Amino acid sequence: MSFTLASLAQKALNQRLSPDEALYLYKNAELTTLGSLAHARRMSLHPAPIVTYIIDRNINYTNICISGCKFCAYYSAASAETEVNARQKPFLLSRKELAQKIQKTLDLKGRQILLQGGLHPDLPLEYYEDMLSFIKHEFPEIHCHAFSPPEIVHFARLSGLEIKTVLQRLISAGLDSIPGGGAEILVNRVRERIAPRKATAEEWLNVMETAHNLGLKTTATMMFGHIETLEERIEHLRVIRNLQDRTHGFTAFIPWPFQPQNTAIDVQPATADEYLRTLAVSRLFLDNIPNIQASWVTQGPKMAQISLFFGANDFGSTMIEENVVAAAGVSHRLSEEEIRRLIQNAGFEPRRRRMDYTLL
Amino acid sequence: MKQAGLFDIYEKIEARERLSAEDAERLYASRFLPLIGWLATLVRERINGKKTWYIYNQHINYSNICTNLCKFCAFGKEKGAPLAYEMSIEEIVSRIRERKSEPITEVHIVGGLHPNLPYDYYIEMLKAIKRERPEIHIQAFTCVEIAHIAGIGGKSIEDTLTDLVNAGLGSIPGGGAEVFSSRIRERLCPSKLPGKDWIHIARTAHKMGIHTNATMLYGHIETIQERIEHLIALREAQDETKGFLCFIPLAFHSKNTQLEGISQTDGVDDLKTIAISRLMLDNFPHIKAYWVMLGQKVAQIALSFGADDLDGTILEEKITHMAGAETSQAMSRTEIQRLIRNAGFEPQERDTLYNPV
Numbered sequence: 001m002s003f004t005l006a007s008l009a010q011k012a013l014n015q016r017l018s019p020d021e022a023l024y025l026y027k028n029a030e031l032t033t034l035g036s037l038a039h040a041r042r043m044s045l046h047p048a049p050i051v052t053y054i055i056d057r058n059i060n061y062t063n064i065c066i067s068g069c070k071f072c073a074y075y076s077a078a079s080a081e082t083e084v085n086a087r088q089k090p091f092l093l094s095r096k097e098l099a100q101k102i103q104k105t106l107d108l109k110g111r112q113i114l115l116q117g118g119l120h121p122d123l124p125l126e127y128y129e130d131m132l133s134f135i136k137h138e139f140p141e142i143h144c145h146a147f148s149p150p151e152i153v154h155f156a157r158l159s160g161l162e163i164k165t166v167l168q169r170l171i172s173a174g175l176d177s178i179p180g181g182g183a184e185i186l187v188n189r190v191r192e193r194i195a196p197r198k199a200t201a202e203e204w205l206n207v208m209e210t211a212h213n214l215g216l217k218t219t220a221t222m223m224f225g226h227i228e229t230l231e232e233r234i235e236h237l238r239v240i241r242n243l244q245d246r247t248h249g250f251t252a253f254i255p256w257p258f259q260p261q262n263t264a265i266d267v268q269p270a271t272a273d274e275y276l277r278t279l280a281v282s283r284l285f286l287d288n289i290p291n292i293q294a295s296w297v298t299q300g301p302k303m304a305q306i307s308l309f310f311g312a313n314d315f316g317s318t319m320i321e322e323n324v325v326a327a328a329g330v331s332h333r334l335s336e337e338e339i340r341r342l343i344q345n346a347g348f349e350p351r352r353r354r355m356d357y358t359l360l
Numbered sequence: 361m362k363q364a365g366l367f368d369i370y371e372k373i374e375a376r377e378r379l380s381a382e383d384a385e386r387l388y389a390s391r392f393l394p395l396i397g398w399l400a401t402l403v404r405e406r407i408n409g410k411k412t413w414y415i416y417n418q419h420i421n422y423s424n425i426c427t428n429l430c431k432f433c434a435f436g437k438e439k440g441a442p443l444a445y446e447m448s449i450e451e452i453v454s455r456i457r458e459r460k461s462e463p464i465t466e467v468h469i470v471g472g473l474h475p476n477l478p479y480d481y482y483i484e485m486l487k488a489i490k491r492e493r494p495e496i497h498i499q500a501f502t503c504v505e506i507a508h509i510a511g512i513g514g515k516s517i518e519d520t521l522t523d524l525v526n527a528g529l530g531s532i533p534g535g536g537a538e539v540f541s542s543r544i545r546e547r548l549c550p551s552k553l554p555g556k557d558w559i560h561i562a563r564t565a566h567k568m569g570i571h572t573n574a575t576m577l578y579g580h581i582e583t584i585q586e587r588i589e590h591l592i593a594l595r596e597a598q599d600e601t602k603g604f605l606c607f608i609p610l611a612f613h614s615k616n617t618q619l620e621g622i623s624q625t626d627g628v629d630d631l632k633t634i635a636i637s638r639l640m641l642d643n644f645p646h647i648k649a650y651w652v653m654l655g656q657k658v659a660q661i662a663l664s665f666g667a668d669d670l671d672g673t674i675l676e677e678k679i680t681h682m683a684g685a686e687t688s689q690a691m692s693r694t695e696i697q698r699l700i701r702n703a704g705f706e707p708q709e710r711d712t713l714y715n716p717v
Contacts, residue, residue, distance in 0.1 A: 030704070036395050
């Protein structure tokens with residue numbers, strides 16, 4: 001196949017790119033050309049010069065996890081027989097701790113929590129239902145953005161129920177939307193090597209499709225820069241775009257580079273150039289996903305601001321607490337005020353949003 | 361480009377016409393960030409191709425005792441203050457000796473304006489380093505220090521420079537330029553050498569065949585216009601002497617300074633400043649993204665915004681780190697090469713005068 005940069009650049013502005021074309025652009029376009037194209041595409045999707053963000057809290061209900069993914073520095077091995085990761089002390093949040101964290105979120109004007117945890121070996125589905133009911137009862141105004149697809153798959157395995165049934169029961173208990181975590185790279189060759197016990201690519205996609213069909217909105221993520229090839233990175237984008245064509249349930253895409261410190265994968269972290277290229281190609285390729293999030297958590301405030309000109313139109317969340325990336329030795333903190341300042345200084349209007357990207 | 365309203369600037373760049381202050385203001389005001397980088401890359405590639413330079417150097421900050429105590433500085437201390445220090449010639453030599461097995465090509469020396477170290481201290485420092493490591497290039501003493509040393513010795517700038525060169529001085533670093541505007545200097549560093557005098561010393565050095573660098577400390581209280589005036593003053597001096605090798609925009613870090621509370625510079629501002637410097641300073645061979653101040657990530661992206669130099673494997677750098685820079689103290693040669701290659705450029709190790717090593 002032969003392309004020219006000029007014809008592809010033209011195409012990238014308003015037509016769908018094939019995986020080969022996206023790969024060609026990633027490899028051959030100058031960074032600033034990719035940025036210009038991605039920014040033009042972003043501005044045509046969102047003509048108003050607005051950059052959104054959300055105030056929410058990232059709550060991890062447990063770090064006990066049977067998945068034992070090689071890229072993870074956060075989990076605590078579930079059983080005593082294999083203390084794979086002895087750095088982390090196991091915990092399971094009590095109701096009281098959970099309530100305190102949510103109250104703090106409300107005090108900071110947050111109306112959403114992002115609730116995720118490890119794959120706990122023996123908590124029943126009722127435990128998670130009760131957790132959601134408790135939250136909704138105590139804090140009816142809180143939006144529960146909870147349980148990434150690997151958690152849902154895990155709940156289904158433990159309970160012996162269908163994905164759809166699990167989701168329906170969680171929705172009844174108060175689940176409002178699903179975060180896009182655990183996608184890593186949606187190619188089974190990669191998953192078998194870095195996360196063999198985690199949901200497969202098909203299982204991840206199936207949870208999202210089922211959720212979308214039940215009316216839930218979700219996000220999608222990509223953790224790149226470990227053992228995957230560039231082709232596999234684009235394949236990840238392709239399967240997400242295909243599903244989105246059918247369901248239109250993804251609100252946003254969030255790519256972030258793997259942070260190798262304290263993990264079992266020995267690679268150099270993706271550079272800033274790779275991050276911006278991946279972000280820009282994501283914006284160009286995922287023509288049916290409305291929003292692309294910058295990752296200040298992994299890239300820091302300066303790069304996150306620069307990302308607003310390489311395809312990102314959303315600054316993500318204030319987080320309030322972040323544990324998983326911090327366990328891999330990368331710790332940035334940003335207040336709402338700083339997020340707003342960074343957005344304003346870049347020439348955009350900062351606006352708070354909900355999970356579904358409606359403005360507050 | 362037309363949509364961005366920068367087509368006339370693009371045409372000027374293509375025609376190798378000089379950009380005006382007004383062009384620079386428009387670029388600063390533009391929201392098309394990647395396009396500004398793309399424009400700067402036209403000039404970068406014309407001068408440096410895909411090459412990105414770095415140097416294996418050793419930093420020595422001989423003393424932080426300083427009579428100037430500029431408000432933006434976290435490094436300078438009054439004599440007798442708890443953190444004040446000064447290094448003896450023996451200490452400096454032992455630092456050089458400790459690292460003699462490493463392929464260091466440059467010793468980079470900057471310090472405060474010490475009230476009572478004698479003229480001979482500076483001369484002897486250079487001689488002693490040269491005795492210990494004769495092949496090494498010494499880039500030492502900003503124009504501000506040169507003026508101070510001349511004052512201590514009661515000598516003219518020319519005579520002082522002659523003495524320093526005879527003792528081993530190879531070239532002069534670009535510090536102390538800050539922002540030339542007298543409004544800024546009166547407010548932030550009233551005791552410091554005025555901008556005009558800084559340029560005068562650089563020109564004097566150039567005329568004697570000594571190369572120097574130039575810097576700009578941005579991101580404190582200066583206006584965009586003051587930054588542009590600073591660039592134009594440097595461009596005019598360079599037209600006359602051609603003695604500047606490199607321009608280094610320095611992102612202000614406020615921690616532990618009297619200006620504490622001023623936010624870190626924005627990533628967008630860092631990139632625009634690199635790019636606009638590249639475009640305005642069309643007669644400067646090199647623009648440096650000083651990774652110690654920008655962070656490795658922004659410094660790498662700066663290579664696509666006009667920068668062609670990442671500085672180097674800096675050891676024992678104290679000035680920025682006392683102001684809270686969170687970058688590590690040194691980046692290995694392998695890591696620098698990886699950052700450069702990964703961004704699509706060719707790493708080229710250099711000596712101080714930009715000869716390939």
